[in-house]
């Protein structure tokens with residue numbers, strides 16, 4: 355019997371990549387959901403498997419997913435959206451009998467707080483010095499410049515270079531800013547999948563040669579023992595089960611150290627899949643309780659991306675209360 359899987363965030367590049375990967379499997383029935391009826395990935399699945407959901411922050415979000423589990427007899431729920439993941443991971447019991455394909459709430463909360471993350475990962479020896487702005491930061495004899503960013507930031511919002519001690523003293527101390535050693539070197543993204551025991555099945559480093567709206571649209575995978583091992587040690591430190599994207603950057607000494615962890619499917623998945631590690635398929639098997647390989651190899655390969663249109667009948671477009679259909683009319 356085929357297993358029934360819901361993928362949310364169908365409008366994002368990660369959602370689209372997950373849906374495309376799972377559609378290649380004949381043993382899965384894929385449902386696609388988004389809060390916006392114009393989300394492209396919805397239209398990759400047959401009409402009767404398209405769903406609209408409230409925004410992840412909405413108090414009705416988790417109950418709606420629980421209702422879908424019941425109505426659609428879902429076995430597995432895969433979310434590709436940060437805010438949804440946090441909401442779902444805290445209340446995963448409500449989704450029973452379906453399983454949520456996500457790391458523990460503790461892993462998610464650690465990853466989404468860059469200070470807690472740095473403290474948790476310090477034993478790996480691969481973290482830049484990281485402290486809260488204010489007294490803690492002022493007590494350190496930094497080599498300037500240093501770097502400051504929001505503890506819970508995303509999409510590079512609020513990041514800044516701090517050129518000298520005066521600028522450090524002038525940083526606001528009430529905004530949850532963290533101060534960190536400046537990392538002048540090359541930056542890498544490493545897509546990691548860990549199994550139910552925390553064993554790292556694959557850690558695939560890639561460059562982000564071109565980035566559009568925070569998503570890598572061109573790049574290459576890299577076989578590099580240091581990058582793979584560093585990302586794996588970070589995944590182990592946070593108790594990762596499932597997928598995460600570990601960002602590393604080289605420090606002044608040229609060592610790859612931790613920038614941040616995005617505990618979800620990355621938008622650049624097609625590259626990692628093409629390199630040999632079909633993360634969505636492995637994640638589906640993992641959370642369906644099936645055996646997955648202890649280790650999956652990958653090769654060096656590069657990717658570029660173009661846009662593609664999906665044509666549907668006008669009355670096929672799902673209309674939700676939550677997205678901007680009105681403004682567009």
Ligand SMILES: Nc1ncnc2c1ncn2[C@@H]1O[C@H](COP(=O)(O)OP(=O)(O)O)[C@@H](O)[C@H]1O
Nearest residue numbers: 501507508509510511513534535536537613614
């Ligand atoms: N310590 C640092 N040294 C140099 N550049 C940094 C440092 N921390 C962050 N950056 C730059 O800021 C960007 C965003 O930081 P990151 O930690 O990835 O947070 P987010 O992507 O969640 O905003 C990075 O991609 C990098 O270019």
Ligand SMILES: [Mg+2]
Nearest residue numbers: 509510601614
């Ligand atoms: Mg980042």
